[in-house]
Amino acid sequence: MIPLSLATLADVPADVARPTYDRSNLRAGILHIGVGNFHRSHMAVYLDRLMNMGLAHDWAIVGAGLRAGDADMRDRLAAQDWLTTVVDRDGTGESARITGAMVDYCPVDPAAILAAMSDPLIRIVSLTVTEGGYFLGRGGAVRLDDPALHADIANPDAPKTVFGLIIAALRQRRDAGQPAFTVLSCDNVQGNGDITRRVTLAVAEAQDPELAGWIAAHVAFPNGMVDCITPRSGPRELALVQDCFGVRDAAPVVCEPFRQWVIEDHFPAGRPPLEKVGVTFVDDVKTHEIMKLRLLNASHASLCYAAALMGYAHVDQAMADPVLSGWLKALPTRETIPTLEPIESVDYAAYLDSVLHRFGNPAIADTIARLAQDGSDRQPQFILPTLRDALARDLPIDGLALELAIWMQFCSAPPIPLEDPMAAALQAAAQSGPQAFLGQTAVFGHLGQNPRLRAAVAAAYEGLQQEGVEAMLSRYLTTAPTNQVSA
Structure with a gap:
């Protein structure tokens, strides 16, 4: 058994790919906040591939994090010289590569992160902080009264949050006459760049309106769409690599082979040539985001509650059920794809087929319970926008209504724990009937009143209630779609 480190790279088995570049020649260009599994399966892999081509050696990654768990990740990666084994796995086998694009990891200390972020060599500050890390209320307003943000507003020179640090580093750069860095969100959130900009400017405005104006004029926040199914690592993943x-x-990543990254090409401080390793750069990422949200994320949402009620625990097992897999093919084909605007060189039917194939990957062992979490947040993002468009255009909604x-029914009598910040309200409304359930304005807004x-x-x-989930899904599959045309 070979412990991973720079000193042992030459001893790693030949079937494990490894960096072909000299890591001592790399220079940092990106500071990334939130060095979890997704970052290491996605951005770090793209950069490693680019560096293996002899490119982007001045775009190495410096990691950073503010949570208690980040210290443990830093310690594990430090012991192996910031290297990570990434295993791409599907039903036919697995392949492994050791990535070396990360060259350092800041101590889990705001002052150390601020110093690194202020270094003029850093031209991109990227982040994966999950949706909850953006301090947004349900209506999308920035929660400036959150204690952490409130403290950063009151003490701008001693920030403790990601956004306080970004603002403080930009202030230092402005005062020193140095160019601003680009802020690149890599979170799976629609309009992630726009959200990052909105939160940053709201906090900066509360601190210093003049600085907020400078940030608005000089800092880019490109939107991006990211995709790679990456479960958490545990004993199973450690054992697999060994x-x-x-x-x-000590910190491997096991994920699917599929990766996608579409980014708006707005990087005033420069960027690595990621298009050479499959990243798509566009003027506006919105149509790609909508495609993913309505075909991939919505399909997860459409699967999980039906699968849970039918007794399935894992996604690949559910996808082996012909009724469930047929449902996931028929619903978006009939009711979602007709709402989408065309994208040049994109075949929506082929994209959907690839999504369903990925869901059936038995090697990932994704769980129904994970997908069923936070429905009060996910349904408004993934299902309701399609419903609004379909209703506005008099398109079929039978399947979307069945999904709701x-x-x-899942909320009324959950077969697995109902993990949702609105769990109590969802269950009470569901037990009171469809009108009460749709009447939850925090979830449905005015849409729930549509006759x-x-x-x-x-x-x-x-x-x-009369026939059960499986029978209703089967009926949908065998019934021609209906429509209501405006008089």
Whole structure:
């Protein structure tokens, strides 16, 4: 068993790819906040591939983090010289590569992170802080009264949050006459760059309106769409890397082989030539984001509650059920794809097929319970926008209404724990009937009052009570889609 480090790279088995570049020649260009599994399966892999081509050696990554768990990650990576074993795994086998694009990791200390962020060599500050890290209320307003943000507003020279640090570093750069860095969100959130900009400017405005104006004029916040199914690592993943590849890695990543990254090409301080390793640069990422949200994320949402009610625990097992896999093919084909605007060189049907194939990957072992979390947040993002468009254009909604009715049944009598910040309210409303469930304005807004939707969900829910989930899904698959045309 070979412990992973720079000193042992030459001893790693030949079937494990490793850096072909001299890491001593790398220079930092990116500071990334939130060095979790997704970052190391996604951005770090793209950069490693680029560096193996002899490019972007001045764009190495410096890691950073502010959570208690980040200190543990830093310690584990430090012991192996910031190297990570990334295993791409599907039903046919696995392949491993050791990535070396990270060259340092700041101590988990705001002052150390601020110093690194202020270094003029850093031209991109990227982040994966999850949706909850953006301090947004349910309506999208920035929660400036959050204690952490409030403290940063009151003490701008001693920031403790990601946004306080970004603002403080930009202030130092402005005062020193240095160019601003680009702020690049890599979170799976629609309009992630716009959200990052909005939060940054709101905090900066509360601190110093003049500085907020300078940031608005000089700092880029490109939107991006990211995709790679990457579960958490545990004993199973550590054992896999050891048993299959003979490498002892304290923090490996096991993920699917598929990766996608679409970014708006707005980097005033420069960027690595990631297009050479498959990243797509566009003027506006919105259409790609909508495609992913409505076909991939929405399909997860459409699967999980039905699968849970039918007794499935893992995604690949559910996808092996012909009724569930047929449902995930028919619903978006009939009701979602017709709402989407065309994208040049993109075949939506082929994209959907690739999504469903990925869901069936038995090597990832993604869980239904994970997908079923936080429905009060996910349904408004992934399902309701399609419903609004379909209703506005008099398109079919039978399947979308059935999806909501299935979620309602799940909330009414959850077969697995109902993990949602609105769990109590969801369960009470679901047990009171479809009108009460759709009447939750915190979830549905005004959409829940739409007469056509209310009638369709009520009919679907009645069918579920009489016939069950599997029978209602089968009926949907064998019934021609219906439509209501405006008079």
